[in-house]
Structure formats: structure tokens, C-alpha cells
Amino acid sequence: MDATRSSGSLVCVGLGMTLGAHLGPLARSHIEQADVVFAALSDGVVELWLNRMHADVRSLQPYYREGCSRMDTYWQMVGAMLAEVRAGKRVCGVFYGHPGVFAWVPHKAIEMARNEGYHAHMEPGVSAEDCLYADLGIDPGAYGCQHFEASQLLFYQRRIDPTAYLILWQVGVVGDQSMTRFSTNAAYRQVLVDVLARDYPLDHEVIIYRAATLPIERPRIERIALGVLAQAKIGMAETIVIPPARPMQADPEILARLNALDRAVGMPS
Numbered sequence: 450m451d452a453t454r455s456s457g458s459l460v461c462v463g464l465g466m467t468l469g470a471h472l473g474p475l476a477r478s479h480i481e482q483a484d485v486v487f488a489a490l491s492d493g494v495v496e497l498w499l500n501r502m503h504a505d506v507r508s509l510q511p512y513y514r515e516g517c518s519r520m521d522t523y524w525q526m527v528g529a530m531l532a533e534v535r536a537g538k539r540v541c542g543v544f545y546g547h548p549g550v551f552a553w554v555p556h557k558a559i560e561m562a563r564n565e566g567y568h569a570h571m572e573p574g575v576s577a578e579d580c581l582y583a584d585l586g587i588d589p590g591a592y593g594c595q596h597f598e599a600s601q602l603l604f605y606q607r608r609i610d611p612t613a614y615l616i617l618w619q620v621g622v623v624g625d626q627s628m629t630r631f632s633t634n635a636a637y638r639q640v641l642v643d644v645l646a647r648d649y650p651l652d653h654e655v656i657i658y659r660a661a662t663l664p665i666e667r668p669r670i671e672r673i674a675l676g677v678l679a680q681a682k683i684g685m686a687e688t689i690v691i692p693p694a695r696p697m698q699a700d701p702e703i704l705a706r707l708n709a710l711d712r713a714v715g716m717p718s
């Protein structure tokens with residue numbers, strides 16, 4: 450017997466980054482078949498486009514208020530979606546990019562709905578990460594790729610691998626401990642530069658990247674030296690990409706072990 454309740458459900462889908470380009474047929478059908486749609490999108494024009502797909506689209510944007518804790522805002526968003534699930538509705542949460550990438554609300558809403566016995570799941574979308582691999586010609590498999598929320602890199606002692614790509618999210622609010630601000634200034638970004646300078650020379654190239662959200666736009670791809678990152682214009686929709694600074698070092702001990710195994714199974718050397 451299905452342990453989930455018969456009515457009330459939640460699906461969180463991703464609209465992708467660029468209007469009209471990334472929405473998959475499954476996500477579209479979840480939107481069209483929902484009783485109510487909640488939307489957290491990157492752009493007012495994208496929201497208008499979604500409004501044409503469903504008669505009851507409720508924007509989550511008004512919950513954001515400068516000076517209010519983002520955690521309180523996120524809980525209010527989760528509460529708004531869960532209230533409709535509990536009322537027996539098929540609820541679809543639509544988020545820009547991938548709904549599970551640097552996105553607390555969809556994960557928490559799904560977890561809570563499941564804990565309360567409702568059917569809840571996530572459909573993946575095209576994230577900023579996917580777009581930057583295409584726009585910048587980066588294969589994360591070439592040297593490996595670390596992703597960090599920029600503030601987390603400052604608040605905690607993390608280990609950066611400068612032989613891999615480093616991708617930093619939410620640099621526009623880096624260093625905001627209050628979680629109430631929509632931007633932080635150059636002095637905060639300078640702290641980030643100082644932390645990165647432990648692993649990278651100041652003349653190392655960093656890339657400021659913003660994917661196009663409208664089909665008529667071009668992506669922002671700006672290559673600058675790490676040393677001037679603090680002075681750069683970086684908003685809520687920019688991601689910073691730091692290419693490897695050093696070659697990978699071979700591990701002779703492990704290679705010797707693998708060679709011995711190869712010999713044991715008769716592999717030609």
C-alpha cells in the first residue's frame with residue numbers, strides 16, 4: 450500500500466536559466482497540471498512567460514525584504530507552499546535554474562511534505578553551472594571542479610585545490626553574516642581576495658560569469674586578475690570561476706601499487 454496521502458502533492462521544477470530555452474517537457478507538464486504554481490524566478494519577463502502557462506501563478510519574490518533575515522523569508526516561502534499541499538492541492542514550485550542547486554527552499558519544502566506523508570519530488574533543471582560549462586568551454590572532468598558558496602569559504606576553514614577549477618556562488622553577498630543584505634561592498638570582497646590569495650597569485654585570472662536570462666542577451670564573461678576582484682561590479686546573478694593555477698602532481702606511491710596490480714593480472718606494461 451502507498452504510504453503517501455492520497456491528495457495534496459508537491460513537485461519542484463527548474464525553469465532553467467534562459468527564457469524559453471531550457472524548460473523540459475516533464476517540468477512543463479507538471480506546471481500545466483498543477484492546481485497552484487509558486488514561482489521564484491530571476492527576471493520579471495520570465496515570470497510573465499510562466500504566467501501564460503498557468504492561471505494561478507503566485508510569485509515568491511514579494512517575500513524578499515532588505516533587512517529581513519533570508520532564513521525567515523525562506524521559511525515563509527516553504528510555509529506558503531506547504532499550506533496549499535495540506536489543503537489537498539497539487540502544488541508546483543517553479544525555480545530558476547536547477548531547483549536543487551544552491552536553493553534551500555525546494556529541498557526543505559520537499560523534505561517537510563514527505564515527512565507529513567505527502568508525495569513530493571524534484572525535477573532537475575539547467576543551472577548556472579551547466580550554462581558556464583557551455584559558455585566558457587569548461588569540462589569539469591578535465592581537472593576536477595570545486596564549488597563553494599563564497600561566504601562559506603570565509604566563515605569556515607575549507608581546503609581549496611588550486612589544481613582544479615574553483616567555482617564561487619553568491620559572491621555578490623559575500624561575507625554577509627546577518628543574511629539580511631542584498632549586496633556587500635568591495636571591502637567584503639577584499640576579504641575574499643585575501644583568502645583566495647593563500648592559494649592563488651594575485652595576477653591569476655578569474656572569470657566573472659553571468660548566464661543570459663533572456664534569449665536576446667549575451668552571457669557576461671569578464672576575465673580579470675584576482676587582485677582587482679574586489680573592485681569589480683558583482684551582483685546577485687554573477688558566479689566567479691577560477692581556473693587551475695598549478696598542474697596536477699602525480700602520486701608515485703599509488704601508481705606503483707596500480708602497476709603491481711596490473712602485473713599481477715597480466716596487463717602489458
Ligand SMILES: C[S@@+](CC[C@H](N)C(=O)[O-])C[C@H]1O[C@@H](n2cnc3c(N)ncnc32)[C@H](O)[C@@H]1O
Pocket residue numbers: 466491545546547548549550551552575576577578617618619620621658659660661662685686687688689
Ligand atoms: C540562490 S543561487 C541559485 C542558483 C540556481 N538554482 C541555479 O541552478 O543556477 C544564486 C546564485 O546563482 C548564481 N547565478 C544566478 N543567476 C546566474 C546567472 N544568470 N549566471 C550565472 N550565475 C548565476 C550566482 O552565483 C548567484 O549568487
